[in-house]
Amino acid sequence: MAVALAIGSIGSVGMWSVVVVLPVVQAEYHTSRGAASLAFTLAMLGFGLGGVLTGKLTDRFGIVPAIGLGILALGLGYLGAGLSTSLWQFVLLHLVIGVGASATFGPLMAEASHWFERYRGLAVAIAASGNYIAGTIWPPLVNWGTQSFGWRPTHIAIGLFCVLTMTALTWLLRARMGRHEAHRHLNAPPPRIDLRLPTNTLTALLCVASVACCVAMAMPQVHIVAYCGDLGYGPARGAEMLSLMLGFGIISRIGSGFLADKIGGIRTLLLGSVAQGFALLFYLFFDSLGSLYVISAMFGLFQGGIVPSYAIIVREAMPAREAATRVGLVILASVVGMSLGGWISGAIFDATGSYAAAFLNGMGWNALNVSIMVALLLRARQRSALA
Template sequence: MPAGPGQSGREIAFDSGYSWFRLGLSILLTTLGGVGMWSVVVVLPMVQTEFAVARGAASFPYTLTMAGFALGGVMMGRLIDRFGIVRPVIGGTILFGTGYVLSGLAPNLWVFAICQGFMIGVGSSATFGPLLADVSMFFRARRGLAVALCASGNYVAGTIWPGVVQHFMTTAGWRATQIGIGLFCIVAMVPLALLLKPRPPSQVGAAGAVSAEGRLSALGLSPATLQWLLAAAGISCCVAMSMPQVHIVAYCVDLGYGVARGAEMLSLMLGLGIVSRIASGFVADRIGGVATLMIGSVMQAVALVLYVFSDGLTSLYVVSGVFGLFQGGIVPSYAIIVREYFPAREAGARVGVVLMATLVGMAFGGWLSGAIYDWTGSYAAAFLNGIAWNLVNIAVCAWLLLRGRRRPQAVPA
C-alpha cells in the first residue's frame, strides 16, 4: 500500500498518491521561494532613490542575487545528495528569510547587495533545482510531467510576487515589505518543508543507477563529458532566451509603445511559459529529455526569427506569446536528462550545475544583448546573436540524439 503523507516508515511506491502530494508541496515551496528571484527587480527604483545611486549601481544587487542563486544551487544540490531535501530547504529558507529582514534594515546599498546575493540568492536556490531533483526520485512513469510541474512554480512566482511586492511597497514602504517577506516565508515554508521527510523509494538507488549507467554507456561518453555538454547547451540556449525576456520592455520603449505594453508582453510570455513547461513534461515522458530539449530549442529559434521581422504592436504580442509557448519547457528538460543519464545519488549536485549554467547564460545574454544594442543602435543584431547561440544548443542536442541512436543500446531490460 502506498504511504500517506505522514507514513515515513512504509515503503513509498513510484507515482503513488504520496508522490503527487509531495509534488504539490514542492510546487508551493518553489512558488513561495521564487520571491528571491523576482522581488529585487520591483524594489530597485525605490532602493536607487533612497540610497541616491546611479541605475548601474542600483542594478548590482540583482547581479549578486543571480550569482548567489546560481552558485547556491550547486551547493544545495550537494547537500540534498548527502542529507536529503528537508535540511537544505529549511536552512535555505531561514537564510534567505533572515536576508530579507536584514536587507530591510540596510544602511547603504552595499549592505543591501550583500544581503541579496549571499543570503537571499543562495538561500532561495534551495527551492528550485534541489526540489526538481528530489521530485524526480518519486516518479518513474510520470517523471517528466512531475519535474515540469515543479519547475512551473518559478514562473508562477514571477507572475504573482511582483504584484504583491508592488502593493505592499506602495502601502508600507520597501523596507517594511522586505522584512515582511522574510518573516512570512520563514513562518510559512519551514512547516511545509518538514512534510518532505519521507525518503524516496528504495528502488531509486540500485535499479535506477544501473539504468542510468546503461544509458550513459550507450552514448559512449564519460559522466564529466556529458555534464560539460549539458552545461554548454544550457548556457547557449539561455543566452538566446534572455534576449526577449530581459529586453522586451526596452524594445517596446524604443519602438514607441511604452513600458506598460512591454510589461504586458513579458507577463504573457511567462504565463504561457507555464503551459509550455507542463506540456513538455508530457512529451518528455514519451520521447525522453534530450528529444524534448531538441524540440524546444528548435521552436525557440523559430520564435527568435519571428522577432526579427516583427515590430508592430499586435505582431509583438503574438510573437511574445509564441515565444513563451516554445521556450518554457527547455530548462526542466535539463533536469529530466540528468535523471535519465546519472545515478539518483548524484542528481542534486548535477542538476545544480546544469541549472547554474542556464543562469549564467541568462546573465551573460542579458548583458550581451544590451552591449550589442549599444554598439549597433538596434536590437536587430541582438536577435541574430540570440539565434546564433540557439544554433549551438541545437547542435549539441542533435549530436547527442544521433550518437545515442547509432551506438548499440546498453540499457538493461
C-alpha cells in the first residue's frame, strides 16, 4: 500500500499542474480563459480514456504493465508540453499527460481492492489518496518552479522526475506483488450486495452520477487559482487554497474508507455529495481571503471521499474479474464531468464576467448526483426488505 500510494502521489501531478499555470499560459498565448481551460479538459479526457485502457491492461496482465504505460506517457507529455510553441500543441499534449496519470488512480484502486477483505474500503481510499496528496504537494511546487524558472523548464523537470522515480517504485511494487499472488482477482471474494440490476445498467447509473458530481467538483478545483487572481489576492493564494483543499481531501478519503467499511459505499457517497452541495453554496456568499481559505478546506473535507466510493460500490456489487475495467469506466465518466465542469465554468465566466453563475451551475449538477444515490439507496433497502 505504501509503494502504491507513493506511485499515485507522483503520477497524479498530471491532473494538477495545468491548474496552476493556467493564468500564465493564458497570458503567454494571448487567449481567453475558456480556451486556456481546454488544456485541463484534454488532460481529464486523457485521464478518463486512459483509465479504461489501463484498467483493461490491469485486469488482463496486472498493474505493473499498466503503470509502465503511464510512465512513458507522462514523460513524453511533459517534455512535449515544455517544448510546445503554440496553444494547440500545449492543449493536445495534455491528453497524453492525462493518459499517463490515469494508470496511477483507477487501476491502483481496483488492484488494492483485491489485496484486502476486511478493510477493503480503507485500502481503496488509501490508494485513491495519492491523487490528493499530489494535489497538496504539487501545486505549490509547480507555482514555485513557474515563478523561479518559468513554466516550460518546470514541465520538463516534472517529466524527468516522474520517469526516474516512478520507474524505481514500479520495480519495487513488482517485487512486493510477487508475495501476494494469492490475492489476485481470480481468488477475490464475490460481490457483497445485490441490487438486482444488470451490471451494465448499474455501471451506466454510476457513470451518470459520476459526471454530475464531478461537474460540481470541478468549479473550485479548476478555477480557484484564477478566481483568487480576479479577486486581487494573486495566483499564489489560489495555489495555497487548492493545496489546502486537496490536503483536507486526503483526510476525507481516509475517513470515507473507514466509513464505507461500516455503512457501505452508497451511503458514504451520498453523504459526501450532500456535503459538497453545501460547500458550493458557501462560495456564493463569502469571498474574503480568510473565508475562502476556510471554505476551500471545508470543500476538500466534504468531497474527498466521493470518487473512491464509486470504486467501493463497484467492488461491492460487481464481479472482481472486471473490477478494474468497470472502475475505469466510472472514472472516465468522472473526468468527463471534471472536463465539462472545468470548461463550462470558464465559458460561464467569459460570458458573465463572474463565477457566481458557475457555482449555481455546479449546485444543479450536484443535485442530480444526490437523486441517483438516493434512488440506489432506496432500492437497496427495498431488496433487503424483500430478502
